Amino acid sequence: MRKPIFGKAAAGVLALLITATGCSSNGNDPAAAADENGNAGTAGGKLVVTSFGGAIEETQREYIKQFEEEYNAKVEVVTLYSADALARIRAEKNNPTLDVVLFSGGQEQIAAKEDLIEKIDPDQMDNLGDLYPDALNADGYAPYFGYEALGIIYNHEAIPAAPTSWKDLWKDEYKGQVGLVDISNTYGNQFLVAAARMNGGGEDNIQPGLDAIKELLPNTAAIVKSSPEVGNLFAQDEAWIAPFDSGYAYTFGKQGVPISFALPEEGAVGIYMTAQVVKGSPNSELARKYVDFLLRPDIQVKTAEGGGYSPTNSKTELTDELKAILPYGEETFNGLTRLDLELVNNNKAEWMEEWSKLITQ
Amino acid sequence: MLRRIPPYWILLSPGLLILLLVFVVPLGRLLVLSFYRTDPSGAMQAAFAMEQYIRFFSDPFYMQMLWRSVYIGIIVSFVCLVLGYSLAYGVARARPERRFMLLMLIALPLLTSAVIRNFGWIIILGRKGILNETLIAIGLISQPLDLLYTPAGVIIALVHVMLPYMVLVLYSVLEGLDRNLESAASNLGASGPKVFWFVTLPLSMPGIIAGTLLVFSITLSFFVTPSLVGGAKVKLMATEIYNQTINMLNWPYASAMGVILLVTMLLVTGLYKRILNRRGPKGVNLG
Amino acid sequence: MKRKFPLLTAVNTLIYLFIMAPLLVIVISSFNPGEYLVFPPEGFSLKWYEAVLTGGKYTEPFWNSIKLAVATTAVALPVGTMAAYAIQRFEFRFKQALLSLFLSPLVIPTLLFGIGLLIFFSSLGVQMFFMRLLLAHIVLIVPYVIRTMLAGFSRMERSVEEASIVLGASPVRTFFLVTLPLARPSLLASAFLSLVLSFDELVIALFLTGPGITTLPMTIYSDIQFNLSPSLAAISSIIIAGTVLVGLIGILMTKRSGRT
Numbered sequence: 001m002r003k004p005i006f007g008k009a010a011a012g013v014l015a016l017l018i019t020a021t022g023c024s025s026n027g028n029d030p031a032a033a034a035d036e037n038g039n040a041g042t043a044g045g046k047l048v049v050t051s052f053g054g055a056i057e058e059t060q061r062e063y064i065k066q067f068e069e070e071y072n073a074k075v076e077v078v079t080l081y082s083a084d085a086l087a088r089i090r091a092e093k094n095n096p097t098l099d100v101v102l103f104s105g106g107q108e109q110i111a112a113k114e115d116l117i118e119k120i121d122p123d124q125m126d127n128l129g130d131l132y133p134d135a136l137n138a139d140g141y142a143p144y145f146g147y148e149a150l151g152i153i154y155n156h157e158a159i160p161a162a163p164t165s166w167k168d169l170w171k172d173e174y175k176g177q178v179g180l181v182d183i184s185n186t187y188g189n190q191f192l193v194a195a196a197r198m199n200g201g202g203e204d205n206i207q208p209g210l211d212a213i214k215e216l217l218p219n220t221a222a223i224v225k226s227s228p229e230v231g232n233l234f235a236q237d238e239a240w241i242a243p244f245d246s247g248y249a250y251t252f253g254k255q256g257v258p259i260s261f262a263l264p265e266e267g268a269v270g271i272y273m274t275a276q277v278v279k280g281s282p283n284s285e286l287a288r289k290y291v292d293f294l295l296r297p298d299i300q301v302k303t304a305e306g307g308g309y310s311p312t313n314s315k316t317e318l319t320d321e322l323k324a325i326l327p328y329g330e331e332t333f334n335g336l337t338r339l340d341l342e343l344v345n346n347n348k349a350e351w352m353e354e355w356s357k358l359i360t361q
Numbered sequence: 362m363l364r365r366i367p368p369y370w371i372l373l374s375p376g377l378l379i380l381l382l383v384f385v386v387p388l389g390r391l392l393v394l395s396f397y398r399t400d401p402s403g404a405m406q407a408a409f410a411m412e413q414y415i416r417f418f419s420d421p422f423y424m425q426m427l428w429r430s431v432y433i434g435i436i437v438s439f440v441c442l443v444l445g446y447s448l449a450y451g452v453a454r455a456r457p458e459r460r461f462m463l464l465m466l467i468a469l470p471l472l473t474s475a476v477i478r479n480f481g482w483i484i485i486l487g488r489k490g491i492l493n494e495t496l497i498a499i500g501l502i503s504q505p506l507d508l509l510y511t512p513a514g515v516i517i518a519l520v521h522v523m524l525p526y527m528v529l530v531l532y533s534v535l536e537g538l539d540r541n542l543e544s545a546a547s548n549l550g551a552s553g554p555k556v557f558w559f560v561t562l563p564l565s566m567p568g569i570i571a572g573t574l575l576v577f578s579i580t581l582s583f584f585v586t587p588s589l590v591g592g593a594k595v596k597l598m599a600t601e602i603y604n605q606t607i608n609m610l611n612w613p614y615a616s617a618m619g620v621i622l623l624v625t626m627l628l629v630t631g632l633y634k635r636i637l638n639r640r641g642p643k644g645v646n647l648g
Numbered sequence: 649m650k651r652k653f654p655l656l657t658a659v660n661t662l663i664y665l666f667i668m669a670p671l672l673v674i675v676i677s678s679f680n681p682g683e684y685l686v687f688p689p690e691g692f693s694l695k696w697y698e699a700v701l702t703g704g705k706y707t708e709p710f711w712n713s714i715k716l717a718v719a720t721t722a723v724a725l726p727v728g729t730m731a732a733y734a735i736q737r738f739e740f741r742f743k744q745a746l747l748s749l750f751l752s753p754l755v756i757p758t759l760l761f762g763i764g765l766l767i768f769f770s771s772l773g774v775q776m777f778f779m780r781l782l783l784a785h786i787v788l789i790v791p792y793v794i795r796t797m798l799a800g801f802s803r804m805e806r807s808v809e810e811a812s813i814v815l816g817a818s819p820v821r822t823f824f825l826v827t828l829p830l831a832r833p834s835l836l837a838s839a840f841l842s843l844v845l846s847f848d849e850l851v852i853a854l855f856l857t858g859p860g861i862t863t864l865p866m867t868i869y870s871d872i873q874f875n876l877s878p879s880l881a882a883i884s885s886i887i888i889a890g891t892v893l894v895g896l897i898g899i900l901m902t903k904r905s906g907r908t
Binding site for chain 3: 530574622
Binding site for chain 1: 401402403404422476480483484487488489509510588589592593594595596604606607608609610611
């Protein structure tokens with residue numbers, strides 16, 4: 001009496017199995033998969049680009065609309081931070097779903113080394129000639145479309161006189177008021193290098209930087225991992241001063257947090273934004289146009305207003321108001337400390353271990 | 362032909378099929394990765410080497426991290442069990458129409474994004490936070506406690522978010538308990554605590570085991586809350602796996618850490634079940 | 649007959665307070681009129697609620713998350729229940745090993761799982777973003793269902809099922825008419841966990857989605873990166889209020905069904 005019933009149940013399960021396998025075999029066929037989603041990778045005029053999210057995303061949607069109209073294209077946006085985007089294109093190597101990725105932490109060096117992004121043909125770019133020469137990529141990949149400066153952000157209500165040097169962070173009067181960023185974050189990492197350089201070390205000798213941080217630890221209110229947490233520290237009055245970047249100081253400041261930005265006299269560290277064409281992108285032609293589009297002066301004005309990215313095109317004219325807040329001009333651009341990305345990326349893992357051991361104590 | 366297949370295989374097959382296809386195969390790939398070599402920037406070279414595992418076990422820093430993860434997991438499971446049992450018992454004893462509401466209240470933390478919840482914790486646990494200000498105001502402490510960015514803070518926040526899991530599992534068992542057994546025991550003269558200890562508790566053993574194992578497993582692999590509340594200083598396996606995967610791009614090492622975490626979980630839960638089976642009520646088979 | 653538990657009530661009130669505390673902070677901050685999240689708020693304003701509800705930015709992600717949660721539960725609940733029943737009621741070889749396998753997604757950090765799946769799907773060329781997200785969620789949720797259902801089945805008297813079979817009901821009939829109704833609390837708990845967890849899942853979604861499918865947690869996550877806007881607190885408060893509302897409706901419904 002048992003058997004027939006289980007037979008019935010089995011038949012039902014079998015039906016389920018068939019549906020399940022049906023789905024997966026469907027999935028084996030990229031064309032069918034793409035059709036089903038209506039965003040076939042092969043269809044012309046479609047582009048998938050990444051965005052950093054947040055305030056800048058609104059600006060981005062605005063200029064993407066402009067791009068879509070001018071180039072009769074359809075652009076889809078996926079929100080991914082630089083590190084996530086690099087992990088994603090690495091996992092999707094040979095079968096990318098993204099066409100253009102944005103990086104702000106020197107990830108393009110690793111992506112280039114692992115052959116995940118495409119070089120661009122200068123002859124097909126309209127705006128390369130107008131860029132600051134140093135904004136171009138020496139290896140032939142896409143250039144920087146914007147930059148920020150890593151300097152000192154501070155609460156101008158608690159600290160009326162602007163800090164002038166990195167050394168100010170070590171001052172006794174800021175005991176318990178310094179916000180630090182973990183070196184898993186680009187800004188934290190670059191500050192560590194800056195601290196090493198300040199004390200006679202550098203990308204190839206990080207120890208002086210670690211020693212300096214060790215002395216800074218008693219002054220710190222917290223070591224946080226991500227950018228919104230830095231904002232929180234300031235908004236909640238847990239920290240007054242932190243080594244951080246001009247773009248965030250700009251966006252936080254726009255929201256009414258009492259934050260100002262100061263360039264340290266030793267030189268602020270440059271943080272550079274690039275948009276890269278993903279290797280194997282089926283729409284590389286359009287992707288390259290999009291990268292070129294980001295270099296246009298009118299678009300750079302928008303990214304400066306929306307996200308606080310300083311322009312790299314010499315023809316970009318910012319309003320006086322923006323010029324006062326953001327780093328601006330070729331001289332400023334060239335004056336920023338530029339780190340050796342290859343050394344930084346190769347040594348990062350080792351620094352990470354040393355750093356972790358230092359701060360967990 | 363189908364009739365010869367034992368019924369349990371039929372019941373298990375859809376789950377197994379999905380699991381094999383979407384879990385075992387992709388993670389098998391990661392297991393293979395864990396034997397690869399990496400260069401300093403994270404680029405992988407195919408190999409069959411124990412390099413990643415040796416790196417982990419030869420460095421006390423990582424061994425401590427593993428131990429920290431396990432003991433935080435145990436503390437969180439235990440605190441959740443005590444608090445969760447009390448809540449689940451209360452819900453099971455509440456008037457039926459109220460139960461659903463109470464369960465919803467308990468589950469609320471799961472419904473608020475971890476990032477936003479973390480904002481609440483900063484306000485409460487910070488040095489100038491509500492908790493410290495209150496404790497100082499009523500004179501319990503004179504110096505603010507360091508809770509944020511410490512293991513203590515991580516435990517508090519983890520208990521908060523793990524509690525719903527515990528309560529839901531315990532409630533599903535407690536609700537179905539035959540109330541007559543408790544009444545019978547007390548009618549026979551057993552005191553309240555005795556009834557609880559000798560009748561209710563043993564009967565709810567399946568829920569206790571399931572709940573603690575569930576909470577322990579999730580705690581070990583949970584990374585959003587520890588990462589936000591713990592900051593950079595409280596390093597746990599799950600947060601370090603994130604760091605190695607995304608920031609260091611060292612996937613072989615991250616995979617090896619994942620394997621180590623899984624094996625640790627199996628060992629700890631196996632040990633736990635063995636202890637309970639030796640001492641607990643007979644016939645409870647929870648696997 | 650009805651006994652009171654004053655001590656239990658007092659303790660539980662404190663625990664409820666602990667559960668509510670961070671959520672209350674969020675709800676209170678959502679009324680802040682300023683441009684960024686701060687506590688205590690500097691005034692009272694509903695402008696962030698207006699921004700969230702009329703902005704439309706969160707509507708589509710919200711429905712995507714709901715769709716995903718419902719689809720996940722629809723598959724994971726029966727699949728997990730069947731597996732749990734098999735494990736609880738039958739003796740067979742490799743049972744323990746199978747159970748460990750079923751539960752192992754709980755302990756693999758979701759990020760690692762996400763990367764593994766992304767490599768896997770990418771090498772197969774699977775670009776059905778909703779489908780791959782759904783499959784991943786099912787794998788993540790089934791262990792929760794199995795854990796909860798195992799506990800539920802194990803405390804059930806087997807004799808009831810046996811009686812039903814002795815009385816002539818088939819095993820399948822018995823399962824649907826006797827076993828499942830008895831396991832109702834566990835089924836509800838599983839379904840609820842499944843809906844909630846799938847609704848709130850972020851890490852897998854970040855890696856497996858593509859253009860067009862953004863979930864609510866992803867939107868919140870991307871917003872918070874540059875923004876300390878109280879609108880995020882407002883969304884959370886709306887979700888909290890919605891949950892409480894569903895709870896109240898639940899009370900009304902049980903009252904009504906209790907009467908009939």
